Amino acid sequence: MLDFEPFYLSLKLAITTTALLFLIGGPLAYWLAYHPGRGKVFVEALVGLPLVLPPTVLGFYLLIFFSPENWLGRFFEEYFDIRLVFSFPGLVIASMIYSLPFMVQPLQSGFRSVPKNLSEAAYLLGKSKFITLRKVILPNMKNSILTGCILTFAHTIGEFGVVLMIGGNIPQETRVISIAIYDQVEAMNYSGANMYSAILLIFSFLVLLGVYLLNNRSFQTSYPI
Incomplete structure (x- = not known):
């Protein structure tokens, strides 16, 4: 019988990471x-670094920085009573760093795709930059926002190396679905690993299918034949 706790933790991690990255990555992409x-x-090079850097390398350095013996880990533990290594909050921060380009790059492309004459017209009408952003720019880049959120969510669901390095394998705390699959393989329970993997495979395919359908619909709307 499958243990659904790893699915719950993975969903919790992905939703939290996506929400926080949208709040942080949005202004960064705008800039x-x-x-x-x-x-x-x-x-831009720093933001895109997780795309080419092996997850274990990134996880190793995050493990060093998050350690209570380092200033960052000690700061969180002393002032917020949060231990970053082998804890869910640490997983969230590590996942945000690892998934940063999957949120920032689509949003950045979305901001660049909005015609400048729209925002210039809003400025001529006396609208502030914030009003222009909220009522003109963001509504015209909805597909980019959805793409960034979906890719960030899916990428966080499937991450392994960074999760293993920072969170380890603590049931009901850091044992997400990718770690559960690894456990099943280590225990030579291939049927259990297959069930976990099949669910994750179907989910990933549906996510990518949704992104491509969304982009194709946007292209056909922009360039009708």
């Missing part, structure tokens, strides 16, 4: 899209 300075190239 990257409209900031004219050369320094943003360095920031």
